[in-house]
Amino acid sequence: MKxxxxxxxxxxxxxxxPDSKQYGDGDVNTIAHVYEHCNGLELNHMISYGLGNIEGMKALPRYESPKGSFxxxxxxxxxxxxxxxxxxMVGIYTEVPFPTYPNGFPEEIMKAFEEKIGRRxxxxxxxxxxxxxxxxxxEHVKTGYPIVYTSADSVFQIAAHESVISLEKLYEMCEIARNLLKGKHEVARVIARPFTGEEGHFTRTANRRDYAICPPKPNLLSYCEEGxxxxxxxxxxxxxxxxxxxxEAIHTKDNNDGIAVTLECMTKHQEGLIFTNLVDFDMKWGHRNDPASYGKGLEAFDKALPQIVEALKEEDILIITADHGCDPTAPGTDHTREYVPLLVIGKQxxxxxxxxxxxxxxxxxxxxxxxxNLPQLKIGESFLKEVYK
Structure with missing residues (x-):
């Protein structure tokens, strides 16, 4: 097995x-705008694998002879x-968007939720x-009432101070919300958002937990399980x-931890799929309109890339991509509808x-x-033969 x-x-x-305006986005470009805001970035390794050569890529320099496919x-x-x-990415096409709540959740949902958790x-x-x-x-600290909020995404988020509502209780509230949000109100995710600190210095912790709906089958992961x-x-x-x-699942504290765990997994697991998400770009810097820190995060990943490449076996494939945009220079704090880059790297x-x-x-x-050697998905076209020696 590869x-x-x-x-x-x-x-x-x-x-x-092309359809970004339908999602409320204008001239968005996460990589280019971060690169320009920082007056350039040290992304030499990703650039050497073809990041700047990607069709439509702005701001980044091209590389004469890229070492990867892109x-x-x-x-x-x-x-x-x-x-x-x-x-x-795993083969599930979402034709009807998940429900969103720009004006907050309806009374029927909030009333039922408050009754179930026994507090306002x-x-x-x-x-x-x-x-x-x-x-x-x-106000939350004084009353003990959890904070419920949403975003432009399909999420029901519950924030609570860890000293006011325990993590166990917060997670229980999220499970209650997940069970309530069915049918037309079935949001993509319920998210626990614990925080600590004092007034003026509240800080979200790494104890976030997501409660997503089950993905429909078949998909890449269900095929992996069956195969x-x-x-x-x-x-x-x-x-x-x-x-x-x-x-096997390993939760991480931040990007650096995610990179370290990925490298550990590459040593421990000699076959199959190691599937990593580095969330700091989105959670800490994109949503917080912090292009300077976003740029530093990109540089930190680029600096770690040679170590990841060095750990590849002869027939390994390394795929680097993204799931959406979150331009920290754009108005607002929400995701942005963007193309995403793809780098494919390996000795073969x-x-x-x-x-x-x-x-x-x-x-x-x-x-x-x-x-x-798994069955084909319903959507998508393989590029394996185009890139594999």
Missing amino acids: RAIWIVLDSVGMGAM ARMSELSKGKDTTTGHWE TLGNCTASGTAIIEELGE GVPVVAVGKIEDIFNSQGIT IKEGINLGTRKSFADIGQTLCELF
């Missing part, structure tokens, strides 16, 4: 898709969030996660797929192959199905 290492740089988009990927599904992006709530609005705890954190292909999930991958098709991967603009994120899943 091995694939798949790293999702969460939210590292590379330019507006492409720009279009999102076929309707949406611009984590679930939609990751699901499409605060918020019930669209907000930035960092802004809402600054606005309502003090005996082990899947090791690093970061929030397990949450996104509600543990479906996951052999052809150098300098331009895979153009792919029609769907599912091309990755279809490629891995072919790699592992």
Whole structure:
């Protein structure tokens, strides 16, 4: 059995898709705008594998003889969030967007939720996660009422101070919400958002937990499970797929931890799929409109890339991509509807192959199905034969 290492740089988009205005986005380009804001970035390793050569890539320099294969990927599904992006990558097309609540959740939902948890709530609005705890954190600490909020994405988020509502209780509240949100109100994810600190200095912790809906089958991960292909999930991958098709899951504290765990897994697991999500780009820097830190994060990953490449075995494939955009220079704090980059690296991967603009994120899943001799997905076109020596 071969091995694939798949790293999702969460939210590292590379330019507006043709339909981005339908999603409220204008001239968005996460990589280019971060690069320009920082007056250039040290991304020499990713650039050497073809990042700047990707069709439509702006700002980044081209490399004369790229050492990897590369492409720009279009999102076929309707949406611009984590679930939609990751699901499409494994072969699930989301034709009808998950429900969103720009004006807060309806009374029928909130009343039922408050009855189930035995207390009132605060918020019930669209907000930035960092802004809402600054606005309502003090009142939450005084009353013990959890803060409920959403975003432009299909999420029901519950924030609570860890000293006021225990993690165990917060997770229980999330499970209650998950069970309530069915039918037309079945949001993609319920998210626990614990925080600590004092007024004026509240800080979200690493104890976040996502409660996603189960992905429909078949998909790459369900095929892996049926075909005996082990899947090791690093970061929030397990949450996104509600543990479906996951052999082993390791949650991480931040990007650096995610990279370290991925390297450990490459030593420990000699076959199958190692599937990693590095969420700091999105959670800490994109949503918080912090292009400077976003740039430092990109540089940190680029600096670690040679160590990851060095750990590849002879027939390994390393895939680096993203699930959507989150341009930190754009108005607002939400995801942005963008193309995403694709780098394919390995000792058996052809150098300098331009895979153009792919029609769907599912091309990755279809490629891995072919790699592992699994059935074909319903969507996506494999690029394995184009890149494999």
